[in-house]
Amino acid sequence: MQSERVVGQPVFRKEGLAKVLGAARYIDDLSMPGMIYGATVRSAIPRGRVLGIEFSPGIPWDEFTIVTAKDIPGKNYIAMINNDWPCLVDGVVNHPQEPILLLAHPDRHLLPQAVAAVHVRYEEMSSVHSIEESERGRTIIWGEDNVLKSYLLEKGDVDAAFAQPDIIIVVGEYTTGAQEHLYIENNGAIAMYDEHAGVTLWGSLQCPFYAHKSLMAVTGLPEDKVRVIQVETGGAFGGKEDYPSMIGAHAALLAMKSGRPVKIVYDRAEDMAATTKRHPSRTRHRTAVTKDGKLLAADIELCLDGGAYSTLSSTVLSRATIHSGGAYFWPNIRVRSKAYATNTPPHGAFRGFGAPQALFATERHMDRVAKAVGLTPEEFRRRNLLLTGETTSTGQVIRQQIDLQGWMERALDCANYREKKARFDRENPDGVRKKGIGFAVFLHGSGFTGSGERYLNSLVGVDATAEGRIRVLVSSTEFGQGTNTILCQIAAETLGVDYDVVEMAPPDTGIVPNSGPTVASRTAMVVGRLVQSAALGLKQTLIASGLLGERYLTEEFQAAAKAHIGKHGGLCSMSRYQAPPDVYWDDQTYRGEAYAAYAWAVYVAEVTVEVTTYSVAVDDFVALQEVGRVLNPVLATGQVEGGVAQGIGYALYEKVSWDRGLMKNNQMTNYIIPTSQDLPKIRVYFEEVPFEHGAYGAKGIGELPMDGPAPAILNAIAHATGEDFNAIPLLPEDIAERLAAGAPAAQEMATV
Amino acid sequence: MRSCSAECELLTPGSLEAVLCLLHDEPGLWTPIAGGTEIMVLYGAGKLTERKFVSIAVPELREITEDGGWISVGGGCSFTQIRRHVGIQKHFPMLAQCASWLGGIANQNRGTIGGNLANASPAADSPPALFAYGAELELISARGKRRIPYEEFHLGYKKTALALDELIGTVLLPKRFDDSLRYVRKVGTRNAQAISKICMAATATVKHGHVEEIRIGMGSVAPTPLRLAATERALMGTELTDAAILNVVIWEARRALASETAPIDDIRSTAAYRTLVAGNLLEEMLRTFAGAAR
Amino acid sequence: MSMREFSLRVNGVERIVSAPPMARLLDVLRQELGLTGTKEGCGEGECGSCSVLINGELVNSCLVPIAQAAGTSITTIEGVGAHTKLHPVQQAFLQCGGAQCGICTPGMILAAVHLLEKCPNPTREQIEEGLNGNLCRCTGYMRIFAAVEKAATTIEAGVPG
Numbered sequence A: 001m002q003s004e005r006v007v008g009q010p011v012f013r014k015e016g017l018a019k020v021l022g023a024a025r026y027i028d029d030l031s032m033p034g035m036i037y038g039a040t041v042r043s044a045i046p047r048g049r050v051l052g053i054e055f056s057p058g059i060p061w062d063e064f065t066i067v068t069a070k071d072i073p074g075k076n077y078i079a080m081i082n083n084d085w086p087c088l089v090d091g092v093v094n095h096p097q098e099p100i101l102l103l104a105h106p107d108r109h110l111l112p113q114a115v116a117a118v119h120v121r122y123e124e125m126s127s128v129h130s131i132e133e134s135e136r137g138r139t140i141i142w143g144e145d146n147v148l149k150s151y152l153l154e155k156g157d158v159d160a161a162f163a164q165p166d167i168i169i170v171v172g173e174y175t176t177g178a179q180e181h182l183y184i185e186n187n188g189a190i191a192m193y194d195e196h197a198g199v200t201l202w203g204s205l206q207c208p209f210y211a212h213k214s215l216m217a218v219t220g221l222p223e224d225k226v227r228v229i230q231v232e233t234g235g236a237f238g239g240k241e242d243y244p245s246m247i248g249a250h251a252a253l254l255a256m257k258s259g260r261p262v263k264i265v266y267d268r269a270e271d272m273a274a275t276t277k278r279h280p281s282r283t284r285h286r287t288a289v290t291k292d293g294k295l296l297a298a299d300i301e302l303c304l305d306g307g308a309y310s311t312l313s314s315t316v317l318s319r320a321t322i323h324s325g326g327a328y329f330w331p332n333i334r335v336r337s338k339a340y341a342t343n344t345p346p347h348g349a350f351r352g353f354g355a356p357q358a359l360f361a362t363e364r365h366m367d368r369v370a371k372a373v374g375l376t377p378e379e380f381r382r383r384n385l386l387l388t389g390e391t392t393s394t395g396q397v398i399r400q401q402i403d404l405q406g407w408m409e410r411a412l413d414c415a416n417y418r419e420k421k422a423r424f425d426r427e428n429p430d431g432v433r434k435k436g437i438g439f440a441v442f443l444h445g446s447g448f449t450g451s452g453e454r455y456l457n458s459l460v461g462v463d464a465t466a467e468g469r470i471r472v473l474v475s476s477t478e479f480g481q482g483t484n485t486i487l488c489q490i491a492a493e494t495l496g497v498d499y500d501v502v503e504m505a506p507p508d509t510g511i512v513p514n515s516g517p518t519v520a521s522r523t524a525m526v527v528g529r530l531v532q533s534a535a536l537g538l539k540q541t542l543i544a545s546g547l548l549g550e551r552y553l554t555e556e557f558q559a560a561a562k563a564h565i566g567k568h569g570g571l572c573s574m575s576r577y578q579a580p581p582d583v584y585w586d587d588q589t590y591r592g593e594a595y596a597a598y599a600w601a602v603y604v605a606e607v608t609v610e611v612t613t614y615s616v617a618v619d620d621f622v623a624l625q626e627v628g629r630v631l632n633p634v635l636a637t638g639q640v641e642g643g644v645a646q647g648i649g650y651a652l653y654e655k656v657s658w659d660r661g662l663m664k665n666n667q668m669t670n671y672i673i674p675t676s677q678d679l680p681k682i683r684v685y686f687e688e689v690p691f692e693h694g695a696y697g698a699k700g701i702g703e704l705p706m707d708g709p710a711p712a713i714l715n716a717i718a719h720a721t722g723e724d725f726n727a728i729p730l731l732p733e734d735i736a737e738r739l740a741a742g743a744p745a746a747q748e749m750a751t752v
Numbered sequence B: 001m002r003s004c005s006a007e008c009e010l011l012t013p014g015s016l017e018a019v020l021c022l023l024h025d026e027p028g029l030w031t032p033i034a035g036g037t038e039i040m041v042l043y044g045a046g047k048l049t050e051r052k053f054v055s056i057a058v059p060e061l062r063e064i065t066e067d068g069g070w071i072s073v074g075g076g077c078s079f080t081q082i083r084r085h086v087g088i089q090k091h092f093p094m095l096a097q098c099a100s101w102l103g104g105i106a107n108q109n110r111g112t113i114g115g116n117l118a119n120a121s122p123a124a125d126s127p128p129a130l131f132a133y134g135a136e137l138e139l140i141s142a143r144g145k146r147r148i149p150y151e152e153f154h155l156g157y158k159k160t161a162l163a164l165d166e167l168i169g170t171v172l173l174p175k176r177f178d179d180s181l182r183y184v185r186k187v188g189t190r191n192a193q194a195i196s197k198i199c200m201a202a203t204a205t206v207k208h209g210h211v212e213e214i215r216i217g218m219g220s221v222a223p224t225p226l227r228l229a230a231t232e233r234a235l236m237g238t239e240l241t242d243a244a245i246l247n248v249v250i251w252e253a254r255r256a257l258a259s260e261t262a263p264i265d266d267i268r269s270t271a272a273y274r275t276l277v278a279g280n281l282l283e284e285m286l287r288t289f290a291g292a293a294r
Numbered sequence C: 001m002s003m004r005e006f007s008l009r010v011n012g013v014e015r016i017v018s019a020p021p022m023a024r025l026l027d028v029l030r031q032e033l034g035l036t037g038t039k040e041g042c043g044e045g046e047c048g049s050c051s052v053l054i055n056g057e058l059v060n061s062c063l064v065p066i067a068q069a070a071g072t073s074i075t076t077i078e079g080v081g082a083h084t085k086l087h088p089v090q091q092a093f094l095q096c097g098g099a100q101c102g103i104c105t106p107g108m109i110l111a112a113v114h115l116l117e118k119c120p121n122p123t124r125e126q127i128e129e130g131l132n133g134n135l136c137r138c139t140g141y142m143r144i145f146a147a148v149e150k151a152a153t154t155i156e157a158g159v160p161g
């Protein structure tokens, strides 16, 4: 590969200037003439029938626009995979905080009182609040058996492997909790309705065409009468994948009924209580391993808590299922997975999308298997990590040149792992501060699972404006990860022009083609590749037309583009997704190429467990990953650091406290994420093995860093304390309970 | 924002005298607001029933003065003022330390010591240090001033000795702890911006291996911030320098502690954890003191 | 109760605003003065995205009633630097990748400016502490620390931003 001018360079973030100046406009910063404000009346019970709705006196109700399910002109659902998620409750409530009724008024300060003055009477029904309860099936709340989705993945002959003599069998159960995205900008949307133009929605969102599809269903309007525009979005992490379709539909309904533009912006308490979280999980591993530490077979049962409606659970479950085998070669593996319904707000997409749950279990379990066979975690992994040419759990052949063993060694060296491990083992017995070091090796599939990318059939464009500026046309959105920047870098590189003359077309469904949702770590690899080929098409058009030579300056390119536009009226090149050759996937048997590519990583965590307070500090963190070509080192490093910080929160701080499906700690002061004083130095290293089908060799990077921190940290805690902790979040209270059980002080306390 | 500001009044009389007059003329009608870091949180969440407020951010309450044996901290002093004050850093380092643990930098810039005490949260961070340093309070009103030991300020959960027309005028700290042993620790939900699960501060004088004086304050183990009177009594006169005896002393101290504390389960932690960690901190304190006394 | 007039100096300009005295400074800045660079992340003093400087001191504008801000001098992100003349902290955020989604950025920059005013050569620990009331969910803070370190060097070298 020739050396690149723009790709691989730390160019500044496209919208960075506006952001550091405070000039970037987010949804709550926007206002429309005549705009009024909307609010949502939500259910107060987990499950039951609505008997009546009463409006208390003392509120000027005639000034309010009021919308219920009866006002929905189209279909009463948010269009997703199964369309079972109501836009507004129509008779039956299935979780706390479910939207029942909408209010709008010109004075936003009147809304909280008005919401409180709407009284809904219910007949309560029994409800279900855990995977176990849902599984038991005494109360059926969804379908025939509470199962939202199930998969069976099988490779080899698992039962035969377990029946072999002279093997060691290791079992374990691992659980993970819900996690709140806690993007610093809450959800919000503005909708406007006009009989001729239809509905226009501005929103803080990830996937304009998802919202577009839902709005069409709810409003009953045709495709060209619905327009969705993403505005600057203050963090998303998956949390603005599906819910914006809900809040957008609500704003649209109020706008249609009132004839005025309507803004709905949640406050923090509402956002936390009502919107999606990461699926809680329970995973059981049963592993057959030979006495010399070769993995023979895995029998894995993975369950997710999906919440009250199916929403995205099937796809989250799918990714969890496929990632359950981790980065190991399994001659035999069986994964049985299920997503269960509970009477909780639906759990949704969150960075990692099922993989963090699955990999927490796998990587924690691997340390325990290593111990059972008497090997160090590193030696045990060395014997079992996937090699080029071997097959994954779905039977996918690893064609890429990978070197997991070498990468593991490099990461361990960076962390000074062996020296520290020996030192901690020596020093721990004396101190009240127990030190530990642990790590995780893992992978993350880039792009949609299986045939997903083929169904998406993404389309992107690159065009030139009359002023000679180059625009990238995609529905892929920026919410901090760097979409704008890397796609412009790719276009500039391919076109041979300066980065500064390339810009993003507005993320407006009326302007840009559908390049698919901005999820699944697909933007750099899949969409970037399409931008690359569209840009190439544009350049070839100019060269073929004779307006441009083979070698040119940016200004010459711009002049040629202008000349072309002058002559032909426009200059635009489109590119549509084509699946890489020799890729097959079977949705029924879950066999084949699950992902076009995988990113790989080794994360090492060093911790101190302080036994006076049972608190854990992460002292050092090494994050080494192979993500193909790194398109922008500053952005890529930032992605990893941010993901690791969220992963540390997931492992040690972030606990959603539930009360019958309702989040009790729905305040920033009670949902604890790491501050600037809670993180170690996060040391980021890259290996680069360019992926031939990704843009300039790029693979996905966004989600990977979420997968590794939790197991690495819990492995380090196991090293520090000698205790196996298999559930996250792991709070000091949990550690206290376990460690104090044997401590003499506690026994003494118990006697007083 | 879940409150309607149009329904609320806030007066800013500008001088202490004017504030006190207002409070005196219509006792209980006006709620004082200093830094607002408690009031405004509840207000934003729509959880305040009060509608009439008076700003007590007046210069007279914002002074820290040193004279003779005392440092006087105005009730309206911010935690930033407190932690940056050279005299406090020198004579009452644990108070400076606690101030640095309160919320984040912006909260320390606004939050006041008077607000911290009057709000009377059992989890507040400054009370343990005030117990340990034998602080006194000067309560002021249009009727005059009265001085009480800080121990007598908290009467029950969110109940204080303040009359309806009174303010915390001054927190008085006796400069007699320079040579004392000290121990201070906050156990929060994280390292910054964290409400305490337990906080503790103590001073002690140990002579010839024996405890001659000890004062311990602890937060989040009872309905009010607590001075551990029973634990102090159990420790008075005990020997710390003999390892075997120390273990017995620790055991006795833990017992006394358990007898006077009653932690609860709440959204931030559990009773079991608090009980255990309170005892562990006490033990850590005694071992630290013993080490220093040897 | 009635609206009242309050005068305050915002980014160097005398302004008179009409608002109920308990209106939050945050809302006055955003809604009355159109200074939307100051953000609301929590409304309870926890996230710092509403940070502004009052008489040079960092505060959360969601917790300040406007009546208490009357007569003070306020700096919001709009007063820190301009398109043509970035503050060194803004320049460093741009260069080091200190802003991702950007929603915490205005508050974070004000906290950084405040820190460097009080402590021109901060250690890593002092930087961590100086930003401890400003939550960022995107960056994991590392690029932000780097930006503050870089800005400190720039300011010390006297290079105009």
Ligand SMILES: Cc1cc2nc3c(=O)[nH]c(=O)nc-3n(C[C@H](O)[C@H](O)[C@H](O)COP(=O)(O)OP(=O)(O)OC[C@H]3O[C@@H](n4cnc5c(N)ncnc54)[C@H](O)[C@@H]3O)c2cc1C
Pocket: B031, B032, B033, B034, B035, B036, B037, B038, B039, B040, B041, B056, B075, B076, B101, B102, B103, B104, B107, B110, B111, B112, B113, B114, B115, B116, B117, B118, B119, B123, B124, B125, B126, B162, B166, B167, B168, B169, B193, B194, B195, B196, C044, C045, C046
């Ligand atoms: C994000 C955040 C984090 C926080 N973290 C901590 C923490 O770590 N530790 C901690 O202890 N606290 C913490 N707090 C709570 C708060 O900041 C402190 O309690 C602060 O000291 C309150 O002071 P204030 O002046 O802001 O109180 P205000 O809100 O002004 O008043 C609080 C109460 O005290 C009364 N009052 C105020 N001053 C006086 C006076 N002089 N005389 C009589 N009554 C008075 C008021 O009427 C009101 O009832 C935090 C708050 C926030 C928002």
Ligand code: FES
Pocket: C039, C040, C041, C042, C043, C044, C045, C046, C047, C048, C049, C050, C051, C060, C061, C062, C063
């Ligand atoms: S909005 Fe003010 S601190 Fe979060």
Ligand code: FES
Pocket: A184, A234, A235, A480, C098, C099, C100, C101, C102, C103, C104, C105, C135, C136, C137, C138, C139
């Ligand atoms: S950059 Fe997104 S919250 Fe900080």
